[in-house]
Amino acid sequence: MNSKTKKPSDEWPDFLDQTIRDVLMEKLQFKRMTPVQSVVVPIFTQQHKDVVVEAVTGSGKTLSFVVPILEILLKRNKNDKLKKHDIGALIISPTRELAQQIFDVVNQFLTDLGLFSSILFVGGNSISDDLKNFESNGANIIVATVGRLEDLLTRQNSALLKKNLKSLEVLIMDEADRLLDMGFKESLESIFKYLPKQRKTGLFSATQTDEIDKLIRAGLRNPCNIQVKQKANTQKTPIGLKNYYTQVQPEHKFHLLIEFLKMKKNLKHIVFMNSCACVQYFTDLLKMFMKDCKILSLHRKIKDKRTKVFNEFKNLEKGILVCTDILSRGIDIEDVDWVVQFDPPNTTNSFVHRCGRTARSNREGNALVFLLPNEDTFVKFIHINQQVPLQEFSDFKSDNFKNYEETLNRIHLAASNERELYEKGKIAFVSFIRAYTKHECSHIFRVKELDMVQLGKGFGLLHMPKMPELNKEKFKDLPPFYQKEVSTISYKNKSKEKLRIENMQKPKVKRVVSERNKSWSNNTERKLKKDIKKKKKDLTEKKRKLNELTEDDYKELEEDFKMLKKLKKTKTENDILE
Template sequence: MFRRQADGLDLIGAVKTLDVLILDEADRLLDLGFEASINTILGYLPKQRRTGLFSATQTQEVENLLRAGLRNPVRITVKEKGVAATSTQKTPTRLQNYYLVCKPDEKFNYLVSFLRQKKKEKHLVFFSTCACVEYYGKALETFVKNVKVMSIHGKMKHKRNRIFTEFRKLESGILVCTDVMARGIDIPEVNWVLQYDPPSNASAFVHRCGRTARIGNQGNALVFLLPMEESYVNFLSINQKCPLQEMDDFKCTVDHLPKLQTMAKSDRAMFERGMKAFVSYVQAYSKHECNLIFRVKDLDFCALARGFALLKMPRMPELRGKDFSDFVPMPIDTDSIPYKDKNREKQRQKMLLERKQKQDGESRKNFAKNKSWSKQKVKKEKKKKMALKRKHEEGSDIDDEDLNELLHDTRLLKKLKKGKITEEEFEKRLTTAGRSEGGSDASE
C-alpha cells in the first residue's frame, strides 16, 4: 500500500502525522518472515511516535525488532491481580491446564467419550493439519449426537467468517480447527480447549490455551499426549512457564473405531479423508520444532493407522521399509468403495471407464509389440533363406534338399501373412524335422 502511489494512494503522506503504531502478535509476524517488510514500513513512519508491540509470548526476535525500530524501549509484563510479581507462570490461574496420556489407537475413543460427557459446554478442538480437521470434523458429527459440530481451517476462504460468527453465538458446541484459531480470536465463554495434536511450536501451546479463561472467566485446557511424548509436560513447564496436571481419573471403555471404519467402507469421501489425514499428520509430525520429543522415527505407525481407522496403509516415503505386521488391513477392494454423493460417484465411474479404455488401448499396443517379436523372427528366417537362394544362384554348393526347405518355409510365410495359418502353426511347421509336410505344401 505504501508503494501504490501510482494508483492515487498517498499513504506516505498520510502517515506523516502518525502518533501511535501498534503491532499485534508481534512474535508471529516475525515467524512468518515479515521482519524485512516491517522494517521497511518503519522507515516510512515518523521517528517521533509511540510504538506498542503485543503478544502473549515474547521472543528474542521481538527484542531485536525493538532495537531496530524503537528508541528507549520499555518492556511491560501484565500480571493478573492478586498474583505475586515474582510468579513466573505465563498462563492465568483461572485456567486449569491438564494433559492425558493415551496410546495412538485409543486417542479418538478418549476424545469422543470426553465430548459426549460435556455436551452442554463449548469446545475448541485443535488438530495439526487441515486434512485432520476435515476428517475428524466429519467423524465427530456422527459420534457426538445432538451437538453442533463445526470445522474451520486455513484453506477455507469464503466460509471462515460465517462459521466463526455462527460459532461465537452458540451457547454450546464443538469447533474443530487448526492454529488459524490460535491467535487474535475472541470467542465468548469457551469452556474447554482440547489439543488433540500438540502444536508444532511451544508458543502456540500458550496461544491455544488463551482461547479460554478470558476476561476474568474460568477455563480449562487439555492436551492429548502419546506415551513417548510425556516429557513434553516438563518442557512446557520450563520453556513456557506453563504447568500442567495429569487427568488420570478419566477412563474410556468404548471402542468407536470399528464404526469409523464402517463409515470409510460405505463412503469413499470418508475413506479418502482418513488417508489424507494420516499422511498429513505424519508429515507435520516430522517437521515438529521440538523434535527431541516428537520424533517421527519413534511413532508406532501400525497403532497410529488403527487410531485413524484406516482400511489399509497408505504409500508414502516416511513408511518405506517399515514393518506393518501388527496392522491388519480390511479384506476389501478399496477401489470398489463408492461415493455417497451420487454426482461424485457418477463422475468417478466415468473416469474409471476412460482409464480402462486407455489401458485397453495400451494393451493392444503392447500386444502388437509382442506380435512384432515373432515377425522379427520370421524376418530373420526370410533373410536366411534369401541368402541361401543367392548362394544357389551364384553357383554355390547348396543341394536340392536345402532348396526344397527354402521353398517350404517361403510358402509357410505367405500363408501366415494371408492369415491362413496362425503364428503357433507357423512355428510348429517351421521347426518340424521331417520334410514330408513340405511335400504336401508343394502339392498344394
C-alpha cells in the same frame, strides 16, 4: 526502563475523556483496569515513549492500546481536526479473526464518540472494494492484517493511502511474536517505509523472543519495556486456568476425544489440531458421533467462510470448534470452558497461546492435552520451558476405553460407503505424519518412535496409505484394517463418481516422486546438493581472488557430482508412487 507490576486492577484514570470512561464502565462493563491496562494506559497516553508490552494471554491487552489510541486522537483533534482521509492510527494483526475482533472493539467506542471513522483491511474481501471504500469514506483508524496492507501499499500502489499514512500518529503491532513466526518480518519492514518516523509505536505480545528484539531496534524509538505478571502467578498462562494432560494409546485417541466431549457435552470447547486435513476429517467424524451437538471447523483453507464460522461460534452458548493454530493467538471468545489439544502444538510458545483461549479476563477455564506414550517427557519439558505445570486428568475411567473398537468399526463402515471420507482419512494421516516431522521439539516428538500401525488404526483408516515414510519391509504385507476392495468405494457426489470411473478406465501411468513428496526424514540427497552448492560458491569466490582454480579443486567438485549422479541412478522402486 523496565516496569514490572503486581498491582491489583485500578479505576480508569481521570485524564481519560469522559465518553471513553462511560463506554468502558457502562457499555462494556469494565469498571476497573486489569494490571496490564493500569501500567500501559498512563505511560502510552501521557509519556512520549514507545512501549513494548509482554503480558500473559487474556490479560486485557486489546483495551490497553485501543484506549490510548482514542485519547491521543481526541487530543490531536482539538488542535487539528482530522479530515476523513487523515489516518491517525494503524493497528496491525497477524490474522483476520484477530483483526476483526479488534475492529469490533474500536467501533464500540466510535459509535459513542461520533468523531472518527475506521476501516478493516483483511484477506477474504475484495482488494478493489477495500480501496474504493477507503477512497469514498476515508478512515481515521485502520485495522489490518500484514498481507493485505502490504498488497494495498505495494502491489496496488494506492497513492491516497500512502499519502495519508504520513499523518499517522500511532502504530500498534498486536501479537508481535506471531507476526514474526508467520514470516512477516520483511513485510513489516516494507510497511515501515511508508510510515512517519515521528510516531508513537506499541508492540504487544504474550512472549518475548530474539526476533522481537530485532523488530524493536528496527521500528521503535526510546521504548519502554513493560512486563506484567499476575499476582501469585509465576506461569505464563492465566491464573484462573487449570492445565491437564492425559496419556493415551494411539488407537484409543479419537475414541477418548468423543468420550471426553460427551462427558462435557453442555459446555463450550475449542479443539486444536495440527493440520487443516485433520481438522476437516475429524470434524466430519465428530458430527457422525455427536449429532445433538453443534460442531464447527475453522482453518486457513476455508478462506471465504472463516469470518462467518468464527462469529457463529462466538454466539454459541455451547458447542465445539475444531481448528488449527489460526485461532491460537489473541482471539477472545467468551465463556470457552475447555481448550482441548488433540495434537500437541509444533512450537512450545503455541502451547501457552492455545491454552489462553479460555480463562480470559479473570474468568476460570480448563485445558487438556492428549499425549501418546512416546511423548510423556513433554509434561516435564513444558513445565521447565514455559513454566506451565500440568496435572494428570483423572476423570477417565476404564469404562471410557471399552467401546473403542465399536467406534472404529463405525468409522470403517462409513468410510467403506463414502469415498470422500475414506480419502480424507488417508490425507489427514499423511498430513499428521508430515507435521510431526517438523516439530520444534524433535527430541521428544520422534517419528521413528511412533507406532504407525496403531496410529493408522486410531485414525479409522481402512488400510495404511502409501507414503515414503512407510516404505519399509514391515509395512509391505500388512493386512488392511477393514476387508473391502477400496476400488469399489464410490463417491456419493455423482459428478465426482463419474470422473473417478473415467479416470479408472484410462491407462495407469507411473510417476516419479517429486522433491516435495519425498520422505522428509530422508535428507541425504538434499544435504549433498546443499554441500555442492556451497562448494561451488566457495570456489567461485576463490576464483575471483586468485583468478584460477587448482587441479585439486576441479577433482573435488567432479567427485561430488559423480556421487550425486550415482545416488540418483540407484533409486529403488520405493521412490515411485502408483
